Amino acid sequence: MELSLFLSMLGFLWVAAITPGPNNTLLTTAGANFGFLRSLPLMAGIMLGMQLMLLLVAFGVGGLILVYPSLHLFLKIVGSLYLLWLAWKIATAAYEKIEMGEAPPRPMPLWQGGLLQLVNPKAWLMALGAVASFSLAGEAYRSSVVAISIGMALVNLVAGILWLGFGTLIGRLLRSRRAWKIFNLTMGVLTAACVLLIWH
Numbered sequence: 698m699e700l701s702l703f704l705s706m707l708g709f710l711w712v713a714a715i716t717p718g719p720n721n722t723l724l725t726t727a728g729a730n731f732g733f734l735r736s737l738p739l740m741a742g743i744m745l746g747m748q749l750m751l752l753l754v755a756f757g758v759g760g761l762i763l764v765y766p767s768l769h770l771f772l773k774i775v776g777s778l779y780l781l782w783l784a785w786k787i788a789t790a791a792y793e794k795i796e797m798g799e800a801p802p803r804p805m806p807l808w809q810g811g812l813l814q815l816v817n818p819k820a821w822l823m824a825l826g827a828v829a830s831f832s833l834a835g836e837a838y839r840s841s842v843v844a845i846s847i848g849m850a851l852v853n854l855v856a857g858i859l860w861l862g863f864g865t866l867i868g869r870l871l872r873s874r875r876a877w878k879i880f881n882l883t884m885g886v887l888t889a890a891c892v893l894l895i896w897h
Contacts, residue, residue, distance in 0.1 A: 698833065698844040704741060706831040707848050712857040713823040714849075718728040719780055719813060720820070721860045723805065726787050726865025726884040729871065731804040736864070742810025747824070747853055748846060750814050754824040755832065755842045775816045777892045781812075787883025823849075 698706075712849075720743050727736035814820045827849065833841040869876050 698831075698837070698841050702831060703844055706827065706845060707852060709830065710823070710827060710845075710848050711856070713819070713826070715859070717887070718819045719783070719817055720810075721856070722855055722884060722888045723783065723787075723810070723813070724860040725864035725867070726881070726888075727804050728861040728866075729868035729880060729884075730790065730864075732868065733861055733865040735804050736861050738807040739805045739810040740861060741816060742807035742812075743857065744806075744850060744853045745807070746811035746814030747820055747849055749811070750820055751824045751827070751842075751846055751849055754821070755828050755845075773818055779813065779816045780892050781889055784885045784889035786885075787888055788882045790881045794850065818849040845895040 724736065724740060724743070727739050827845050828842070831841065831845055832838055867880065873878055
C-alpha cells in the first residue's frame, strides 16, 4: 500500500475511532471508576474485538451483511439491547469507597470489550468502510488488509489511551458520592443514546 493511501486510511480510521460512541463511552467510564491501569484489559478487549471484526469483514462475513439486510437488522437489535444493558449497569453502579483491606471493585473484563465489537454497528461500519475503501485488488489484497489492520490498531490504541486518560482525570476530580452518581448516570444515558446512532 502506498504511503499516501495509508495516510488517507489513517485519517478515515482516526475519525471513526476518536468520535464518541459505545467504546469511548465505556473507556471513559472505566477510567473514571477504576483508573487507567485497571481499565487496560477493557481497552485490549475492544482492540482485539475490532481486529477480529476486520478479519471477518475482509474475508467474507461482512459481505453477508450487505447481501442479507435481515442479518444487519438482527445485529442492530442485539447491539441495541446489549448497549441498553450496559447503560443500565453504568447508570446504576453503586458509589464504592474502598476501605483498607477491602477488595476493589472489578472493571469490565477483556472478553466483554471484545464481545461488544461483534454487536457494535459503528465498529462494523468502520471495518466495512475501511475494507471497501482501502483494500487493494488481486495479489495486493492480503497485504492491504494487513496494512488496514495495523492502521486500525494504531488509531484504536491512541484513541483508547486518550479516552481512558480523560476518564481517569474525571475520576480524580469527582470526590463526593453525589458527583459519582451524577457522572455514572450521565455516562449511562450517553451509552443508551448510542442506540440512537445505530438506528439513524
